[in-house]
Amino acid sequence: MFELEFMRNAYVAGTLIAILSGVMGVFVIARNMSFLSHTLSEIGFAGASFGIFMGWSPLNGMLLFTTISSILVGELSSQVESRRESVISAISGLFIGLGILFLALAQTNSSYATNILFGSVIGISQQNVNQMILLSSLVLVVILLIFRDLKADSFDPIGARVNKVHSSLMSILFLVMLAFSVSVAAQIVGSLLIFILLTLPAASSKYFAHTVFKMTGLAIVFALTGVWLGLYLGYLTNWPVTFFISTIEVIIYAIALFYNSLRNRSE
Amino acid sequence: MQSSLIKIENLSLSFPDHHVLNNLSLDIKKGEFLAVIGENGVGKTTLVRILLKQLRPSSGKIIMPDDLRIGYVPQFRNIDVDYPLSVRDFVSLSFTGFKFPWLSKTEKKRLNEVISEVKLNNIEKRPLGLASGGEKQKAYLASALVKHPQLLILDESTASWDPKTKHELLDVVVDINKKFSVTILFVSHDLKLVSEYPDHYLWLQKGNYESGKISDLPRDVKEGINV
Ligand SMILES: Nc1ncnc2c1ncn2[C@@H]1O[C@H](COP(=O)(O)OP(=O)(O)O)[C@@H](O)[C@H]1O
Ligand SMILES: [Mg+2]
Numbered sequence: 001m002f003e004l005e006f007m008r009n010a011y012v013a014g015t016l017i018a019i020l021s022g023v024m025g026v027f028v029i030a031r032n033m034s035f036l037s038h039t040l041s042e043i044g045f046a047g048a049s050f051g052i053f054m055g056w057s058p059l060n061g062m063l064l065f066t067t068i069s070s071i072l073v074g075e076l077s078s079q080v081e082s083r084r085e086s087v088i089s090a091i092s093g094l095f096i097g098l099g100i101l102f103l104a105l106a107q108t109n110s111s112y113a114t115n116i117l118f119g120s121v122i123g124i125s126q127q128n129v130n131q132m133i134l135l136s137s138l139v140l141v142v143i144l145l146i147f148r149d150l151k152a153d154s155f156d157p158i159g160a161r162v163n164k165v166h167s168s169l170m171s172i173l174f175l176v177m178l179a180f181s182v183s184v185a186a187q188i189v190g191s192l193l194i195f196i197l198l199t200l201p202a203a204s205s206k207y208f209a210h211t212v213f214k215m216t217g218l219a220i221v222f223a224l225t226g227v228w229l230g231l232y233l234g235y236l237t238n239w240p241v242t243f244f245i246s247t248i249e250v251i252i253y254a255i256a257l258f259y260n261s262l263r264n265r266s267e
Numbered sequence: 268m269q270s271s272l273i274k275i276e277n278l279s280l281s282f283p284d285h286h287v288l289n290n291l292s293l294d295i296k297k298g299e300f301l302a303v304i305g306e307n308g309v310g311k312t313t314l315v316r317i318l319l320k321q322l323r324p325s326s327g328k329i330i331m332p333d334d335l336r337i338g339y340v341p342q343f344r345n346i347d348v349d350y351p352l353s354v355r356d357f358v359s360l361s362f363t364g365f366k367f368p369w370l371s372k373t374e375k376k377r378l379n380e381v382i383s384e385v386k387l388n389n390i391e392k393r394p395l396g397l398a399s400g401g402e403k404q405k406a407y408l409a410s411a412l413v414k415h416p417q418l419l420i421l422d423e424s425t426a427s428w429d430p431k432t433k434h435e436l437l438d439v440v441v442d443i444n445k446k447f448s449v450t451i452l453f454v455s456h457d458l459k460l461v462s463e464y465p466d467h468y469l470w471l472q473k474g475n476y477e478s479g480k481i482s483d484l485p486r487d488v489k490e491g492i493n494v
Contacts (some may be wrong), residue, residue, distance in 0.1 A: 206351035
């Protein structure tokens with residue numbers, strides 16, 4: 001399998017994506033942003049088709065759209081919870097529509113659309129991988145730099161405020177890093193299912209681990225399991241990799257919930 | 268006589284629709300254990316928020332050192348059963364700032380100190396979401412203590428608990444107050460506790476206030492009529 005260049009690239013890219021998702025996911029879960037990460041993936045779809053329409057790479061289109069919208073969404077965070085959800089739904093509806101429009105205007109064949117939506121391992125070039133390495137490193141460095149304050153702001157916003165953590169700065173930096181992560185992750189799993197990797201491994205990890213470090217480590221392990229095994233099974237069966245990845249992550253999550261209910265019962 | 272730590276001068280605050288604090292003046296001395304009492308909605312939390320610089324007064328001022336370290340146990344916190352962090356990891360969230368993600372040796376030492384001060388050793392590994400109300404409150408107290416506060420503010424931290432837990436927590440607070448001369452601002456409804464622990468009181472009333480030594484608190488007030 002590793003004789004094939006695209007499989008090697010897919011594994012490198014998949015590993016990056018898993019690490020990134022594990023790290024970001026722990027904060028996505030703590031900040032209750034599952035819904036938002038879903039929206040960002042849809043916006044990513046629109047960005048990718050815009051990129052194709054403009055003759056850029058889909059990744060660059062995605063970066064542009066997700067970054068701008070993450071900043072817009074950041075402005076919304078001061079809104080009332082219920083209204084925020086509706087506004088986010090409206091934005092995501094608008095962007096899916098735009099994505100479909102740009103794809104139609106670009107007049108590429110429809111396999112391009114399925115690649116963006118559902119992901120693909122074939123299309124990953126060396127150049128893609130390099131750009132992904134660069135972006136992932138940037139995200140990880142930024143997260144590392146703001147780690148303590150981001151952690152406090154995510155896991156105890158009220159306490160963080162007392163400790164003079166700059167909450168809106170954390171929020172905007174995190175959203176932009178989330179936008180980058182979504183764009184990187186979409187390269188393999190597709191924009192329709194990125195939120196799976198950004199939420200489920202971390203959501204599962206919190207039932208087994210009780211420090212931020214351990215949760216992050218375990219979320220990375222869960223994400224890697226899905227991605228590595230998914231790529232392998234996809235290679236064997238020729239079925240879509242995304243199908244395997246999402247199924248594996250859902251199974252891990254189900255096990256975590258089951259484990260948690262068993263533990264609660266025994267207490 | 269101890270020196271004054273905080274001087275409140277003619278402090279007033281009005282929200283658009285009503286006045287909350289009216290011309291309040293008070294000296295809080297270093298090492299004082301001050302009870303802040305008064306009816307619901309009279310402005311106790313508002314006063315705390317002014318001290319924390321989260322609100323600006325409409326007039327008057329508060330004179331205190333710029334670099335005063337304040338520990339604060341807020342009235343509300345959103346920790347549900349699914350909250351994953353252990354008591355210990357939760358307390359360590361107080362080590363903020365642009366530093367390495369992991370704790371330094373000194374920070375670890377401080378964390379251990381605080382955890383045993385507040386007597387959380389036996390549950391430090393438990394997820395905070397599964398801790399009892401009293402244990403949670405102890406964890407909040409611990410996280411307020413991490414940075415060696417000179418002023419510790421407890422906002423209704425003892426509301427709705429059993430007497431045993433209340434006394435456990437307040438014994439820790441008294442200890443810190445005596446040993447390290449930490450000034451305590453204890454916002455409470457519980458007049459029984461107020462007459463037992465603090466040495467001074469500030470009684471906020473609508474448009475008015477009273478203050479003085481606990482021993483001078485009117486007897487009928489002290490006798491468990493909840494203000
Ligand atoms: N941001 C605000 N805007 C308008 N009114 C407020 C605000 N915060 C508090 N209040 C009002 O001020 C009064 C005092 O509130 P608070 O200080 O929380 O009372 P308590 O003594 O119970 O802690 C209440 O009537 C409350 O409704
Ligand atoms: Mg209050």
